Amino acid sequence: MPINPKKTDMSKQAPEARVKNFNEVALGYNEAEALKEAARCLQCKKPFCIEGCPVNVNIPAFIKLVGEKKYDEAAKKIKETNSLPAVCGRVCPQEEQCELKCIVGKKNEPVGIGRLERFVADAEMKAGNIEKNAVKLPEKKLAKVVIAGSGPAGLTCAGDLAMLGYDVTIYESLHATGGVLRYGIPQFRLPKEILDIEVDYLRKLGVKIIVNVLVGKTIPVAELFKQGYAAVFIGAGAGLPSFLGVPGENLAGVYSANEYLTRINLMQAYKFPETDTPVRIGGRVAVVGAGNVAMDAARCSLRLGAKEVYIVYRRSEEEMPARKEEIENAVEEGVKLHLLTAPVEVLGDEKTGRVTGLKVIKCSLGEPDASGRRRPVIIPGSEYVMELDTVVSAIGQSPNPLIPQSMPELKTGKWGNIVTNEETGETSVPGVYAGGDIATGAATVIAAMGAGKKAAASMDKYIKAKLGIG
Amino acid sequence: MFKILKKRDVSPSVKLIEIEAPLVANSAKSGQFVVLRLKDGGERIPLTIADKDKKKGTLTIVFQVVGKTTQELSVYKAGDSIKDLLGPLGKATDFGGAKNIVCVAGGVGIAEIYPEVKELQEEGKKVTTIIGARNKSLLFFEEELKAVSSALHITTDDGSSGRKGFVSDVLKDLLTSDKSIDLVVAVGPVIMMKVVSELTKNFNVRTIVSLNPIMLDATGMCGACRVTVGGKTLFGCVDGPSFDGHQVDFGGLMKRLNQFKDEEKNSAEIYKLKCAECR
Numbered sequence: 001m002p003i004n005p006k007k008t009d010m011s012k013q014a015p016e017a018r019v020k021n022f023n024e025v026a027l028g029y030n031e032a033e034a035l036k037e038a039a040r041c042l043q044c045k046k047p048f049c050i051e052g053c054p055v056n057v058n059i060p061a062f063i064k065l066v067g068e069k070k071y072d073e074a075a076k077k078i079k080e081t082n083s084l085p086a087v088c089g090r091v092c093p094q095e096e097q098c099e100l101k102c103i104v105g106k107k108n109e110p111v112g113i114g115r116l117e118r119f120v121a122d123a124e125m126k127a128g129n130i131e132k133n134a135v136k137l138p139e140k141k142l143a144k145v146v147i148a149g150s151g152p153a154g155l156t157c158a159g160d161l162a163m164l165g166y167d168v169t170i171y172e173s174l175h176a177t178g179g180v181l182r183y184g185i186p187q188f189r190l191p192k193e194i195l196d197i198e199v200d201y202l203r204k205l206g207v208k209i210i211v212n213v214l215v216g217k218t219i220p221v222a223e224l225f226k227q228g229y230a231a232v233f234i235g236a237g238a239g240l241p242s243f244l245g246v247p248g249e250n251l252a253g254v255y256s257a258n259e260y261l262t263r264i265n266l267m268q269a270y271k272f273p274e275t276d277t278p279v280r281i282g283g284r285v286a287v288v289g290a291g292n293v294a295m296d297a298a299r300c301s302l303r304l305g306a307k308e309v310y311i312v313y314r315r316s317e318e319e320m321p322a323r324k325e326e327i328e329n330a331v332e333e334g335v336k337l338h339l340l341t342a343p344v345e346v347l348g349d350e351k352t353g354r355v356t357g358l359k360v361i362k363c364s365l366g367e368p369d370a371s372g373r374r375r376p377v378i379i380p381g382s383e384y385v386m387e388l389d390t391v392v393s394a395i396g397q398s399p400n401p402l403i404p405q406s407m408p409e410l411k412t413g414k415w416g417n418i419v420t421n422e423e424t425g426e427t428s429v430p431g432v433y434a435g436g437d438i439a440t441g442a443a444t445v446i447a448a449m450g451a452g453k454k455a456a457a458s459m460d461k462y463i464k465a466k467l468g469i470g
Numbered sequence: 471m472f473k474i475l476k477k478r479d480v481s482p483s484v485k486l487i488e489i490e491a492p493l494v495a496n497s498a499k500s501g502q503f504v505v506l507r508l509k510d511g512g513e514r515i516p517l518t519i520a521d522k523d524k525k526k527g528t529l530t531i532v533f534q535v536v537g538k539t540t541q542e543l544s545v546y547k548a549g550d551s552i553k554d555l556l557g558p559l560g561k562a563t564d565f566g567g568a569k570n571i572v573c574v575a576g577g578v579g580i581a582e583i584y585p586e587v588k589e590l591q592e593e594g595k596k597v598t599t600i601i602g603a604r605n606k607s608l609l610f611f612e613e614e615l616k617a618v619s620s621a622l623h624i625t626t627d628d629g630s631s632g633r634k635g636f637v638s639d640v641l642k643d644l645l646t647s648d649k650s651i652d653l654v655v656a657v658g659p660v661i662m663m664k665v666v667s668e669l670t671k672n673f674n675v676r677t678i679v680s681l682n683p684i685m686l687d688a689t690g691m692c693g694a695c696r697v698t699v700g701g702k703t704l705f706g707c708v709d710g711p712s713f714d715g716h717q718v719d720f721g722g723l724m725k726r727l728n729q730f731k732d733e734e735k736n737s738a739e740i741y742k743l744k745c746a747e748c749r
Contacts, residue, residue: 173689175507175514175554183687212556214689218493240705241693250698250722252729259692267513267686273740276513276538277686278733353725401708402690 005108008037010115015332019302022187022270025329026090031069034119037112038066044103049113052101054450055082055156059098059113066116075124076133078117083159083202084152084449086125086194089118091185092446093323125197134204141167143230143463148215148403151179152445153235153436155202156452157459162205164460169229170207173214176266179237180437181445183266184258186296188303189326192265216406221432230466231459233425234418234434235452238442239400243393244288248346253280253355257293257394264300282389284308286358288343289394290320295327297392298335309335310386314342314363314376340364342376344383346391357387399438407432415441425455433459471551472506475528480610483535484578485544486520492527494519494557500585501680501712504529504557505688508542512553515539516685516707518582518657519558529557532581538738541745559688563678563712568653570596572644573619574637574666576603579658580611582680584618586655591618598644598651599623602637602662606630638665645673652676656715660724667715677715681706683726698722 011027012018018025029037041063049059057078065074078085094100094114102110124130142165147154150172158168176182177199181190203209215221215234224232241256243249255263260279263269267277285301287294290313301309311330313320316339320327331337340363347357362382365374399417404410411419411428418427418434425433435451437443476488494504503518515537521530535544546552563586565571571590575583580601590597599619603609604627616622623640624632633640637658645651654677656666663679670677683695683706695706700717704710 173556174687175556183691212554213493214556214559217558218497218556220497237691239690240708241691243693243696243703250696250703250726252725256693259686259694262686262692268511271511272733273737275511276737278730278737280730280733353722353728397691400690405708 003040003104003108004036007109007112008033008040008115010112012329015334018188019333022303024191025188028122029115029119034066034116035069037116038063040104041067041111042103048101048103049098049111052098054097054446055453057082057098057117062120063111063113063116066120071120071123072127072129072133074120075129078120079133081453082449083156083205084198085117086121086198087152087181087190088446088449089114089116089121090190090194093444095324097446125194130197130201131204134201135163137162137206138165141165142469143167143467144169144228145231145233145459145463146171146215146224146229147233147235149173149179149235149237149436149438150177150199150209151235151237151436151448152181153237153438153448153452154179154233155199156449157233157235157435157456158207159202159205160453160456161459162202162207164456166460166463168207170209171213171215171219172209172211174266175211177209177211179235183262184293184296186261186265186300188299189296214402216403221403221407225431230463231431231433233452233455233459234403234427234432234438235436235448236400236403236438238397238437239402239416241393241397242395244343244346244395246343246345248348248355249393251346251348251355252353253282253348253389254346254391254393256397257287257289257297257392258397260297260392261293261300264304270304279304280390281306284386284388285390285392286310286312286338286386286388287392287394288312289396290315290322291394291396292322292326294392294394295322295330295335297394299330299333301390301392302333302335306390310338311335312338312341312343312358312360312386314340315373316340316365319373338386340376342378347385355388355391357385358391359383359385396442399441403438417441423454424458425451426458431462471553472555473551474546474548477546477548480532480581481608483608484532484581484610485535486530486532486581487543487546488528488530489552489555490527491529491555491557494555495522495524495527495529498522498529498558499562500589501563502558502560503711504531504555505559505685506552506556507554508539509553513539514554514686514688516559516682516688518680518711520581520584522585532578534578537734538741541738541741545745556688559707560711561709563655563680565590565595565653565655565678566676568595568676570648570650571598571653571655572641572651573597573599574641574654574656574658574662575599575601576637576658576662577608579662579680580609580615583655583657584611584614586657587615588618591620596620600625600637600640600644602626604628636665637662638669641666642669645670645675653678654715656680660720660727663715664720667718667720671716678712679715679718680711681713681718681723682711683723684729697726
């Protein structure tokens with residue numbers, strides 16, 4: 001039978017319905033769709049897809065198990081290397097990773113690996129088998145370790161170290177777990193109930209999670225070693241947002257995407273005044289930037305009642321860093337793209353200090369710059385004013401400054417990032433490891449997970465060498 | 471959960487609570503703050519640490535009842551618990567080796583300046599303290615501050631206690647008569663800190679102000695607390711809360727503080743109505 005050239009479609013909520021709610025947009029495969037898609041996998045002898053996955057999930061093996069309707073076994077297979085399959089199945093940019101390497105993808109559309117991963121994780125959840133399937137770990141632990149931050153890097157590092165036999169404590173500074181998975185990614189892309197279940201899976205592996213503790217402030221790292229912890233992983237995540245660098249960036253109504261999304265996702269401002277944290281959106285919103293975070297901010301704005309929502313981006317559609325499917329979703333929902341457009345000044349009301357508009361200028365694309373992308377060149381005299389109530393700056397952030405501030409001996413790079421050995425996560429301080437946005441600057445969830453995984457492996461080696469075992 | 475061990479009214483609108491938080495008490499330094507959230511659905515609000523007791527593992531927080539959350543907190547009693555509390559946050563105040571310091575405070579700032587006055591006194595510095603309020607009933611901590619200051623000056627707008635007038639009047643006299651004053655620390659309403667900073671600029675005396683911008687995570691992630699200082703965008707929770715008063719754009723700060731004024735008022739009014747029912 002010839003292979004189906006197209007990926008099996010996944011159903012979605014219709015655009016006109018979904019802009020009125022925060023429910024998940026993509027609905028996932030049903031069993032028939034999953035079986036149909038699993039049949040497209042060639043079961044390659046040399047599977048390149050595994051290389052493409054930062055946490056090296058044994059993709060052909062789990063897809064084979066799906067084909068055999070052994071969904072629990074498939075879930076166990078994924079969880080051998082990935083503790084967060086329901087999260088990854090939803091938010092990983094598979095098209096740049098495993099699916100990019102898929103042999104089927106050479107001539108046709110690649111196998112929908114991410115969609116299958118999600119199907120498997122959701123099936124295990126729906127069957128209520130997560131606890132039953134969890135690996136039983138020995139009571140006696142090798143040593144105690146601390147993970148600072150419960151975002152994707154920290155959760156992955158914690159899961160791997162728990163499986164390796166360590167007594168793991170995660171300290172989270174916010175009042176809720178998940179880091180960017182909770183405060184950043186909206187409910188309609190990653191339902192928090194799903195996140196809760198995956199975080200809870202780590203607790204089943206024996207990981208202790210303590211919120212309201214900021215390592216470096218509440219407890220200094222040096223103090224942790226005094227308390228007998230053998231190693232520390234720092235996954236403190238994103239830090240201070242970058243602003244536009246134009247006049248008016250501090251007017252009321254200019255939010256960083258971090259603030260905007262944190263108000264909405266973590267603090268549930270969409271339920272204000274039932275909840276206590278407000279967010280003021282108004283009728284017209286411009287989001288500057290074109291990554292996934294920008295798409296999330298734009299799509300949240302529509303769901304909160306904004307009439308006009310614009311993406312302002314100085315390059316063209318081709319250079320937009322967001323996942324293609326998220327851009328498509330945003331456009332379907334009514335987000336308008338102002339491409340080749342750069343902000344010049346945020347305009348405000350003198351008296352109230354509130355945003356009234358954004359002065360922008362048109363650009364064309366010149367020669368490629370250091371990033372390899374074509375550089376935007378301003379077209380003189382092409383300024384115009386967009387009338388707005390809210391401006392969201394979604395142009396990235398620097399790594400979180402607080403732990404480096406508290407540890408002068410920790411070597412940091414140009415952007416305030418913790419300098420690490422990329423292969424091991426080692427920092428300049430023995431026993432201290434780091435990974436995720438704190439080390440690399442803003443990147444993806446799965447890249448952070450990959451870093452957490454590598455760090456876990458080298459922490460294991462370091463501790464065993466110190467204890468003279470293994 | 472963080473248990474409240476003690477609660478007392480220090481003035482009609484200012485309350486004091488002592489909270490069990492041993493880790494925070496152990497690390498806290500003067501000038502730092504905590505963020506707390508009373509319950510699920512609650513907002514995160516920053517409050518300055520007014521005192522700490524390492525042995526008992528407790529923090530003293532003094533707050534002014536202004537919005538919904540502080541209204542709600544004001545009815546908490548000893549034995550009640552706060553759901554979330556994170557700290558100590560922000561940098562400790564850097565007095566830069568000053569020897570003759572004037573500490574100026576108004577409103578709830580009177581409580582917030584206490585740990586700084588105490589620290590300076592313990593270091594053997596000369597500390598003169600000036601506190602002010604609209605009237606006598608709004609003053610508090612006079613005895614506590616007197617005990618740790620070389621001298622304490624009091625002003626009230628109506629003359630019901632101390633000198634009639636503003637804290638800046640006393641400060642001006644001090645700066646005129648004592649040229650060895652090498653630092654002024656001001657904590658209180660934005661407008662007071664602005665007036666003090668303008669005054670000390672004329673005398674060319676270094677001035678530290680403690681700012682209270684809107685915060686959300688308060689851990690260097692969201693950027694809500696940005697303030698313009700010397701033309702640069704800095705962050706209250708990472709670079710502050712103390713800043714050089716001569717460099718702060720107070721006008722911009724006030725506008726950013728008013729960002730959610732309508733929503734805050736609305737929320738507080740709904741709470742008041744509901745609370746009237748529940749009582």
